[in-house]
Amino acid sequence: xxxxxxxxxxxxxxxxxxxxxxxxxxxxxxxxxxxxxxxxxxxxxxxxxxxxxxxxxxxxxxxxxxxxxxxxxxxxxxxxxxxxxxxxxxxxxxxxxxxxxxxxxxxxxxxxxxxxxxxxxxxxxxxxxxxxxxxxxxxxxxxxxxxxxxxxxxxxxxxxxxxxxxxxxxxxxxxxxxxxxxxxxxxxxxxxxxxxxxxxxxxxxxxxxxxxxxxxxxxxxxxxxxxxxxxxxxxxxxxxxxxxxxxxxxxxxxxxxxxxxxxxxxxxxxxxxxxxxxxxxxxxxxxxxxxxxxxxxxxxxxxxxxxxxxxxxxxxxxxxxxxxxxxxxxxxxxxxxxxxxxxxxxxxxxxxxxxxxxxxxxxxxxxxxxxxxxxxxxxxxxxxxxxxxxxxxxxxxxxxxxxxxxxxxxxxxxxxxxxxxxxxxxx
Amino acid sequence: xxxxxxxxxxxxxxxxxxxxxxxxxxxxxxxxxxxxxxxxxxxxxxxxxxxxxxxxxxxxxxxxxxxxxxxxxxxxxxxxxxxxxxxxxxxxxxxxxxxxxxxxxxxxxxxxxxxxxxxxxxxxxxxxxxxxxxxxxxxxxxxxxxxxxxxxxxxxxxxxxxxxxxxxxxxxxxxxxxxxxxxxxxxxxxxxxxxxxxxxxxxxxxxxxxxxxxxxxxxxxxxxxxxxxxxxxxxxxxxxxxxxxxxxxxxxxxxxxxxxxxxxxxxxxxxxxxxxxxxxxxxxxxxxxxxxxxxxx
Numbered sequence: 001x002x003x004x005x006x007x008x009x010x011x012x013x014x015x016x017x018x019x020x021x022x023x024x025x026x027x028x029x030x031x032x033x034x035x036x037x038x039x040x041x042x043x044x045x046x047x048x049x050x051x052x053x054x055x056x057x058x059x060x061x062x063x064x065x066x067x068x069x070x071x072x073x074x075x076x077x078x079x080x081x082x083x084x085x086x087x088x089x090x091x092x093x094x095x096x097x098x099x100x101x102x103x104x105x106x107x108x109x110x111x112x113x114x115x116x117x118x119x120x121x122x123x124x125x126x127x128x129x130x131x132x133x134x135x136x137x138x139x140x141x142x143x144x145x146x147x148x149x150x151x152x153x154x155x156x157x158x159x160x161x162x163x164x165x166x167x168x169x170x171x172x173x174x175x176x177x178x179x180x181x182x183x184x185x186x187x188x189x190x191x192x193x194x195x196x197x198x199x200x201x202x203x204x205x206x207x208x209x210x211x212x213x214x215x216x217x218x219x220x221x222x223x224x225x226x227x228x229x230x231x232x233x234x235x236x237x238x239x240x241x242x243x244x245x246x247x248x249x250x251x252x253x254x255x256x257x258x259x260x261x262x263x264x265x266x267x268x269x270x271x272x273x274x275x276x277x278x279x280x281x282x283x284x285x286x287x288x289x290x291x292x293x294x295x296x297x298x299x300x301x302x303x304x305x306x307x308x309x310x311x312x313x314x315x316x317x318x319x320x321x322x323x324x325x326x327x328x329x330x331x332x333x334x335x336x337x338x339x340x341x342x343x344x345x346x347x348x349x350x351x352x353x354x355x356x357x358x359x360x361x362x363x364x365x366x367x368x369x370x371x372x373x374x375x376x377x378x379x380x381x382x383x384x385x386x387x388x389x390x391x392x393x394x395x396x397x398x399x400x401x402x403x404x405x406x407x408x409x410x411x412x413x414x415x416x417x418x419x420x421x422x423x424x425x426x427x
Numbered sequence: 428x429x430x431x432x433x434x435x436x437x438x439x440x441x442x443x444x445x446x447x448x449x450x451x452x453x454x455x456x457x458x459x460x461x462x463x464x465x466x467x468x469x470x471x472x473x474x475x476x477x478x479x480x481x482x483x484x485x486x487x488x489x490x491x492x493x494x495x496x497x498x499x500x501x502x503x504x505x506x507x508x509x510x511x512x513x514x515x516x517x518x519x520x521x522x523x524x525x526x527x528x529x530x531x532x533x534x535x536x537x538x539x540x541x542x543x544x545x546x547x548x549x550x551x552x553x554x555x556x557x558x559x560x561x562x563x564x565x566x567x568x569x570x571x572x573x574x575x576x577x578x579x580x581x582x583x584x585x586x587x588x589x590x591x592x593x594x595x596x597x598x599x600x601x602x603x604x605x606x607x608x609x610x611x612x613x614x615x616x617x618x619x620x621x622x623x624x625x626x627x628x629x630x631x632x633x634x635x636x637x638x639x640x641x642x643x644x645x646x647x648x649x650x651x652x653x654x655x656x657x658x659x660x661x662x663x664x665x666x667x668x669x670x671x672x673x674x675x676x677x678x679x680x681x682x683x684x685x686x687x688x689x690x691x692x693x694x695x696x697x698x699x700x701x702x703x704x705x706x707x708x709x710x711x712x713x714x715x716x717x718x719x720x721x722x723x724x
Binding site (some may be wrong): 003004005007008009016017182183184219222224225344345386387388389 | 484485486489500501540545547548549550551552553554555556
């Protein structure tokens, strides 16, 4: 989360409001860019990994633990103002193998018509999450994202819900309006988003979703500012493609020298139809108690029965559009509790607990606790120096997730843990 | 013989030096030290330096420095240097030049920020946070121990706005030679502008009235009036309290508002309603952004 000042700075289009902080007023050689990468040692352990064995290929489970030195991905952040009230942000990001994509690209107009209540942003951006996954303090494979921001239940034991992908924590493509009071105590936003989970190239359908957020900060005596708010995502996802396209390619020659071809049929990008709804709701509180800051979030989520059971609502595979027997909409509740204890600006202790509880399974016959998850994380960061032009932190973290019925072969409970030490730096 | 002389000399030095040192101490007044515990009082708020310290070392020290002397790590990159709290010289005051400001002056400055500098508005902090910061800022200088803030200047009620008051203000602008620094059109480009330095010996540019409607110490007419009368300590902008009568100062305020040709104010509207004023304003006006886009020849 951002400090009250940081939030106001961000909401004002990365301007301090005194017309001297923009790159256009700095030396010509100044280019606002920084990169961040984290060399790490980490240990990953899964209680029930799918492996070959006595039951044939992929027919067994085993506890698998790996460890070693490694790298995180690499982010190049560049952003700032183009002129007064025109700002931008571009973030090329790579995985540890240097395969790049655009994590974030947007341009923004602020204080349109001279009011802080009209700010318009277009591009690929993080949703207006007060608890930002992009500024998350935890780095392990388990806790590097918020479980509740990405959770999708198992359709049935051993079958993940896979007909769509969406995460509140994922940057999305769209258009956002945001408004705030002059002191930033009150904030509201609404975004129109393509239902592509931020993937460029219009890969899925022509549908749109909406994300809405509002929050209000208020003072509690000597504790200072506290903030409460809520958010809602109402979107849809396709259940099948209107068109497919089969392409033929030569893969070799037979013994007579004749070409051997292979035909591949793939969905025609962007023609997904049979859209069905998904919803995510949340209520949030950010509480500051002296050196503690605590974030609490309650989540409620809902997926249409077609999506939760991976069922096409029409098309070649299911012309009648009928649902399987026992299919029903999936719904679940979640909670997040994250606390930071800041001894001083150089030392931060981190604790997080998340839980997800299914309230209705995609199939009535599923075990009632299938997909339920608990995530516990502890960490510490120490910044040996504080600088506005470079950053360095010793980072240590342990995180573990328990999920019901999630093992790939026996559908028993699974525990996955991650331990990490690293030097997290940017410049 | 030589040893006897040497011994005598040593004895003499041993006797004389302490006496001289005592005499010197008697001549010097004890040096006051800053107090580590200060309070601020703004209306019903009482700020405490202990609470302000945590805020200062989170939000402020990057520019103002760990010891408050304006040498934070960002300072070399700022061309208007951060305030040196050890010197305890403050621009925006309601008190006469050379005196300490009121707690409320510092409190308002933190909340408002300084236009055209790198000091942002800290309105996002709570009122109590800002009061605590004011208390902590006062721990950097012994002036807050040895001196009291000056008596705030009185601001008489603003007289009625007339064309005559605007014209008279224009005459005062010439007579007081404001144009030497601020330029004839108020663009901050007077003949002396390039020679000016602040108390840190850093070049400083006079205020450009055409750029905005915010002055350093607030955006109201009363704020402008106050700047004339108190001056901006640490800058070449002097106090005119001894040379300008209150009614003249208000006329000057009315005239300066007409220099803000891109800010719709009652003064500008009235001035443009006269043929003379309309022609002058039209000649001065450059539309749109300071990046030059949209300028109509």
